[in-house]
Every structure is written in C-alpha cells, then in structure tokens.
Amino acid sequence: MKNRKNIEQLLVIIIFLMMIIAPNVVMISNLETTKKDENKGFQNTFLHNITKPIAFLKQFKNNYAESFGLKTTLVNSYIDFKYQALRETPMPNKVVKGQNGWYFLGNSYNNILNNAFGYNYFSTSELKEIANNLNEVKNYLKEQNITFYLVIPPNKNSVYKEQLPFQLKEQMSNLDVLKDYLKNHINFEVIDLTKVLKAKKNKNQLFFKTDSHWNDFGAFIGYTETLRYINQDFIVPNVKLTDYKIEIKSVRQGDIIKMINLDIEESTVTLTKKIASEITFKNIDQNYFQMVNPDKKLKVFMHHDSFSYAWMPYFNESFGEIHYLKSYALSKKLIEQETPNIVIFEIIERNIDILLNNKFLIK
Structure with a gap:
C-alpha cells in the first residue's frame, strides 16, 4: 500500500514537471x-x-x-x-458582435463603447494639457508660415451605434467636449468628420462590417470634408466621385473578427481612378514615405495612423508633394528643411488621448 502511494505521488510529480517543461x-x-x-x-x-x-x-x-x-x-x-x-463572443471586452453582421471593438480600446454614448470624458486638467500641447504645435508652425489642421475620423462605434447590441442614452462625446474646450480656450477648430459621415451613411455603407476602418466611400467623404476646410485657406483642387470607377468587390478585411478566429467575406465598395495620374513615391522607411504629383502645387506633411491609408489616393490627386509620417512627433529639422505649406494630424477618435503626449516637437 505504501509503495502504491509513493508511486502515485511520483506520478503526480512527473506529470506536474512535464506540464511545466512541455510548453x-x-x-x-x-x-x-x-x-x-x-x-x-x-x-x-x-x-x-x-x-x-x-x-x-x-x-x-x-x-x-x-x-x-x-x-x-x-x-x-x-x-x-x-x-x-x-x-x-469569446472576448467581449475586445470584440462586440452587433446586429446584422456588424462587429465592433470593445472597451479595451480606450473605452471605445463608453465614448460612443458619451460616458468617458477627459478631465479638466487633461483638456488643459491637450490645449497647451496643440497650442505649442500651432504657434511653432505659424512662426514657420505653415498652417496646421487636426482631423479626427470617428470610430465605427460612433457612426453605426444603432448596430450595437445595446443602446444607451446619448450624451456629449469625449470628442465633443474636447472640440468645445479647444475652440473656447485657444481658438482652435478640430475637423471632426463624425457629422458628415453620419449624414451620408444611409446612401452608402462607409465602414467595413468586420473591420474597424472605413472603406473607400467613407475615406472619400472624409477627404472631401477635410479639403472643404483646407480650401478656406488655400486653393486646392479636389477630385470628384465621377473621376472614379465604382465597383462592389468581395473582401476579407476583418481586423476585428481575426481576434476571434473568424474569416468572413463581405462585399464592399471600391473606387478606382479612371485616368491614372503621374504620381511617384519615394520610400524612406515603413513609417515615412513621400508622394510627388508634378501636376499639382502645395507641400503637405501628414502625420497619420492606419485610417489614412484609404484616403491617401485622393489626397495624392490634390497636392504637389505629401510627406506621410506614421508618427505624431514633428521634427523641427525636417520641417525647416522641407518647408511644407500645410501640416495635418489625422488621428482616429479612439486614439485622441495621444494628444496628451507633450513630445510633439523634436529638436
């Protein structure tokens, strides 16, 4: 009996060690x-x-x-x-399954669901810090005779909240609170694309159902609205929807559904330029490249996240040179060397807390 007990204990130890060693x-x-x-x-x-x-x-x-x-x-x-x-839903804090085949990011991404209904505000001290940071950028660029724009595309949760599996009483969003504060305290206007996208969403689908990004249509609307603001300060030609061939294609986009091991094909709209322009690119590295369009004027620095990839083809048609930088740190050396006319910060709504980082300017 004693030997049997010893053998059982030895087996437990061996199994335990194997469980530790095997991985x-x-x-x-x-x-x-x-x-x-x-x-x-x-x-x-x-x-x-x-x-x-x-x-x-x-x-x-x-x-x-x-x-x-x-x-x-x-x-x-x-x-x-x-x-x-x-x-x-295996990871409800990361992925939320909505209605009619829609999938959304969950609250683990900067409280994105709370933000959709206005339940996650910046504190007064945070608003003040963001205002100071943006004012520093604006004033520095103004000294260089450069115009600064901050463009914020909305979260999919904010545009299609009716497709979420629940509804809450809506209040001012974190972005609304930030816009009001910046307007009132430093006279700075944010280009918020939420309103225009909501107004257009009934005509065409503007975001992927399985992905967190906008599709070609959504990006085109964002581009058009951004140029409407820029044209208050500059004369910039913009391409029209009629310049593009519109097709419906099946895609497997799905950055959201990949997190729960799904592979869903969905139909989406694609825009292809009917007559291609003579645009050239110069690759610096994966986070910085340049576009040159010899038919256009004005030089732009666009600091961006992944949302900009879909609207880059449209911006390339409107400007003579664009430096695309996947970073929100301005290099004074690069700015003063290249002397752009315009600097754009494109930041998706869920990442606007990046503006709390005061390390925008680098010597």
Whole structure:
C-alpha cells in the first residue's frame, strides 16, 4: 500500500514537471504548428541586449509572456469553443458582435463603447494639457508660415451605434467636449468628420462590417470634408466621385473578427481612378514615405495612423508633394528643411488621448 502511494505521488510529480517543461520545449523547438511568428521575439531575446542585463530581462519577460509554448493552441481552442459551441463572443471586452453582421471593438480600446454614448470624458486638467500641447504645435508652425489642421475620423462605434447590441442614452462625446474646450480656450477648430459621415451613411455603407476602418466611400467623404476646410485657406483642387470607377468587390478585411478566429467575406465598395495620374513615391522607411504629383502645387506633411491609408489616393490627386509620417512627433529639422505649406494630424477618435503626449516637437 505504501509503495502504491509513493508511486502515485511520483506520478503526480512527473506529470506536474512535464506540464511545466512541455510548453518551454514546444516554444524553444518551435513545434507549435498553430503559431505564426511569435517565437521570433523569444528567440531574438538571446541575440540582443545580452550586454544590457536589465533590458535583456525585461525583453525576455515580455517575449515569454507572449510566446510560451501551446499558448496559441489553447487560446484558439478557447475562442473556437466559446463562439462555435456556446455562440458567445469569446472576448467581449475586445470584440462586440452587433446586429446584422456588424462587429465592433470593445472597451479595451480606450473605452471605445463608453465614448460612443458619451460616458468617458477627459478631465479638466487633461483638456488643459491637450490645449497647451496643440497650442505649442500651432504657434511653432505659424512662426514657420505653415498652417496646421487636426482631423479626427470617428470610430465605427460612433457612426453605426444603432448596430450595437445595446443602446444607451446619448450624451456629449469625449470628442465633443474636447472640440468645445479647444475652440473656447485657444481658438482652435478640430475637423471632426463624425457629422458628415453620419449624414451620408444611409446612401452608402462607409465602414467595413468586420473591420474597424472605413472603406473607400467613407475615406472619400472624409477627404472631401477635410479639403472643404483646407480650401478656406488655400486653393486646392479636389477630385470628384465621377473621376472614379465604382465597383462592389468581395473582401476579407476583418481586423476585428481575426481576434476571434473568424474569416468572413463581405462585399464592399471600391473606387478606382479612371485616368491614372503621374504620381511617384519615394520610400524612406515603413513609417515615412513621400508622394510627388508634378501636376499639382502645395507641400503637405501628414502625420497619420492606419485610417489614412484609404484616403491617401485622393489626397495624392490634390497636392504637389505629401510627406506621410506614421508618427505624431514633428521634427523641427525636417520641417525647416522641407518647408511644407500645410501640416495635418489625422488621428482616429479612439486614439485622441495621444494628444496628451507633450513630445510633439523634436529638436
């Protein structure tokens, strides 16, 4: 009896050790077939920062948390079981399943759902800080004879909130509060694209159902509205919808549904220029490239996020040169070297807290 008990205890210890060791063996050996490139970060930990032990340990910890063996298999199994078997959203704080095939980002993205109904305001101190930061940018650019515009496309949750699985009493949004504060305290007007997109959404679908971004139509409306503001200060030609071939195509966009392992094909509108312009590009790196259109005038610096990719083809038709920078830090050296006429900050609504960062200007 005693020997049997000892054997059982030994088996428990062996199983426990195997449970601890197995994920590490899988990770180091790259045996997990469902994993993509997560192991690269872990393996690269041993190649970098070995002479900097603190940075090495921090990177090792982060990469281990992201890449430990069988993580992807277990997470994917959980997601599939919740969605396929229980018909529940596996990660409701990240993904919200709406009505009529619509999917939305959840509150883990800067309280995006709360923002849609006006339940997440900046504090007075935060509003003051944002105003000071933008005023610094505006004044510096004004000294360089450069006009500054801040353009904010709305979240999909804000435009199509009727497709959300619940409805709340609407109040002023965080963006509305910010716009009022900036207008009243530093006489700065934000180009908010929410109103125009809401007004046009019944004519055409403006966002992907399975993705957080706008489609070609939505981006075109955003471009047109932005140029309406810019044309109050400059004479800028804008392309018309009639310049484009409009087609309905099936796509697998889906940055939202990918988080819950879905692959859904949806139909969306695409716009293709009927007569292509002689536009050239100069790649600097993945976060900075230049466009040159010899038929147009004015030079623009556009600091942007992923929302700008869809409207870039339209802006390329209106300006002589655009520097696209995926960053919100202005380089004084680059600005004074290139001397643009216009600087645009495009920031999606869910990321406007970026404006709290006071490191916009770099020497």
